Amino acid sequence: MTMQPLYDLPLTVVENIRLTSVTNVLVLDAPVIAPVIRSGQFVNVKVNGFHQPLLRRPLSVHRVVGSQIEIMIRIVGIGTQILYDAPVGTALQTLAPLGNTFGYNRDDFDTALLVSGGIGVAPMAMLEETLLKRGKKVVNFIGARSAPDVITRGLTNIHAATDDGSLGFKGNIVRLLAEELPQFNGERLRVFSCGPNRMLESLAQFCNERGLPCEVSIESIMGCGIGICYGCPVRVRGEDGLAHNQLLCQYGSVIDAKEIMFEV
Amino acid sequence: MTTMSISATHTDSHTAVTSNGQSFIATPAAISLGRGLDLKNPVLLASGTVSYGEELRSLCDLSRLGGIVTKAISLEVREGNLPQRMVETPSGMLNAIGLANVGVENFIAEKMPSLRTLGTNVIVNIVGKGVEDYAEVVTRLEDVEGIAGYEINLSCPNVKGECIIFGVDAKATSEVTRTLRRITPRHLMIKLTPNVTSIAEIALAAEDAGADSVSLINTLVGMAVDYRSQRPVLKNITGGLSGPAVKPVALAKVWEVFQAVKIPVVGMGGITNFEDAMEFFVVGAKAVQVGTQNFVYPNISEKIAVEVEGYFSRENSVKFSSFIGSLKI
Structure with a gap:
């Protein structure tokens, strides 16, 4: 579990860049989150203020540019459709930074x-x-x-x-x-x-x-992104060599290939 | 009692200490559920939606709440069901977590120390495979400090061949309740499933067997299907439906049970804001639990608690205790 402070803030869409008919990039004004979020971490975004869709959408951070963060979206359902259509000026309630990071700081590779x-x-x-x-x-x-x-x-x-x-x-x-x-x-x-x-x-x-x-x-499907709903288990090989459930939002979302077990 | 002191209890806050040692601010929405379970306000966190409180505490001031109900604790460690465990549905979600939990011994060693520092009532939700399991877990917790009461999960719909047999049967409900009543002087809250013909009958059985309160509703059994693959979405096939979609069902069940029993009724099911909570009080809930909405807005329970207290602090507002069950028909 990350020991970083968590924030739940309304982030304003400053630009919506349509890359294809199903893929876009939302540029969000995020002066608090941009300096602290790390490569591989994700954010959990409420796409609107209504009960439908109910849950937030976990999205990885595409880029950090100054005080802005960019998230890339591909339409797969109602939540991502709303994000694809999000007008500039929309405030998206966003929980961040979540999850672990890529191992970019390791010195065992060039x-x-x-x-x-x-x-x-x-x-x-x-x-x-x-x-x-x-x-x-x-x-x-x-x-x-x-x-x-x-x-x-x-x-x-x-x-x-x-x-x-x-x-x-x-x-x-x-x-x-x-x-x-x-x-x-x-x-x-x-x-x-x-x-x-x-x-x-x-x-x-x-x-x-x-x-x-x-x-x-x-x-993965995620409910909360912070480890309270238990809805995002993945199978991970433990020290005993056996498969165990771990919550992806806390254990991941980056996992070593030797540990992850895909077959369920 | 003079008129002045009555009005003082209604409008002023004062500090007291509850039987479980928690400092207790008697806000205008303070309420006692009996047997030492005194709430500074009637807003609790629902079991299975807050883990053991550790993750939420940085996002939500849990000391502002009436209490927290922990994830269900069983005798043994449970890894829970295989993925996929949850799926979003219209204005709601289905889950089949399978009662994943750290087991009673790890709970005492690893989770209780942090729970004791939350500054709110800790109610431990308990689940078992048989009457003996329930009894053993409660017995083990009896000398553990900082526990205000137990909520007994007789109704989890997501584990085959286990607790479901208790919650749908009045006799079995009565047996578990009676057994636990003999073991503990602490508050005993029996959590009821709506997946029965007569929820009032089960509630009455719990009351007769010595329950201090009943809480409802647990989730409704539901299912999601992918027609393309012709497979159930959840590995468990069925799951428990929660969220705003179930609120009308929950209100009806709380009203039904409120009319049937004399012990306090704790309402839950789709509460997302202050207005939802108030509706539950009107139909007879003495307290409410906020569940699924914690996933959406981690600080929502604190917001609801503050707004409920604010409402009953207003000069012309009705007294909270007279608001409970005030439905006009």
């Missing part, structure tokens, strides 16, 4: 492979910036269904894979990583990842088999 799938690119821009500041080399691997779904905002050094082959490598992102991995021979690598569970599972298996250090940022 090259970071950022592997993302779909809306999993959202936290990568902040991670890349954080890593570059620490003198790390950053390479992005981005997977998506089709060319228009490949979002590269804030990212450099990109290798893309699409399911239909309309951009970059045709096939899934783990296969692309497998093909390109040899070029990093001799480098001290660490994989940072975010995306759909199926992708993360396959990536974690790939990395674990090769002894490649990997951490995954996991998405």
